[in-house]
Amino acid sequence: MKYLVYVQFCLIVCFGSSCTIKTPEVTFTSERTALEKQILGSYRTIEEDAWMISSVRSPSQQEVQIPPSKRIVLEAFANRKFNADDVEDFKRDGLFGENRAGLLSLRPLPHYGEDGDYQALADRVFQEENQDRETIMSRIVELNSAVNPLDHEAVARVFAQMNWDASPPGTWLQLEDERWIKK
Numbered sequence: 001m002k003y004l005v006y007v008q009f010c011l012i013v014c015f016g017s018s019c020t021i022k023t024p025e026v027t028f029t030s031e032r033t034a035l036e037k038q039i040l041g042s043y044r045t046i047e048e049d050a051w052m053i054s055s056v057r058s059p060s061q062q063e064v065q066i067p068p069s070k071r072i073v074l075e076a077f078a079n080r081k082f083n084a085d086d087v088e089d090f091k092r093d094g095l096f097g098e099n100r101a102g103l104l105s106l107r108p109l110p111h112y113g114e115d116g117d118y119q120a121l122a123d124r125v126f127q128e129e130n131q132d133r134e135t136i137m138s139r140i141v142e143l144n145s146a147v148n149p150l151d152h153e154a155v156a157r158v159f160a161q162m163n164w165d166a167s168p169p170g171t172w173l174q175l176e177d178e179r180w181i182k183k
Helices: 002-018 034-055 068-093 116-143 152-166
Strands: 096-098 104-106 172-174 180-182
Touching: 068 096, 068 116, 096 152, 104 116, 116 152
Parallel strands: 096 172
Antiparallel strands: 096 104, 172 180
16 A cells, blocks of 8 residues: 555656646736726717718718717718728838827838838828827817816827727837837
């Protein structure tokens, strides 16, 4: 009997020593603040409104009546959707980066100045995208009584994080300390 216990012990030691135990990687993420939830909720509401308006078909072909302030932000959403492929391509090229203020930053490449058509398209998309983002962020501030109109930075931070998360791998991202890293 002692011999059997000894053999079992030896087998456990022999086989156990060749096995490694890998601990799981645990990542702690902070819970979103109430303000972040409110900002993201407002963004999603505007996005849903844009989708609903664009999908409405009227038998009389009359235009849906939308207040001017709402129309501007819905047009900004539509324009962002239209430019999305170009924005993603320029991010992959390394020409556009996502800055910490929720906007795009231009990171000139050598061929940027050499190809006039490439530069013209990049400049147009860059200006339109940033203008559309500013319009959307301003509307979110207007819709949220919890956001002080002077505290545009809170909305910009949430918007920046949202854009970082949606960016393809290899996109340049600006950190809070203003350093740039690749996603």
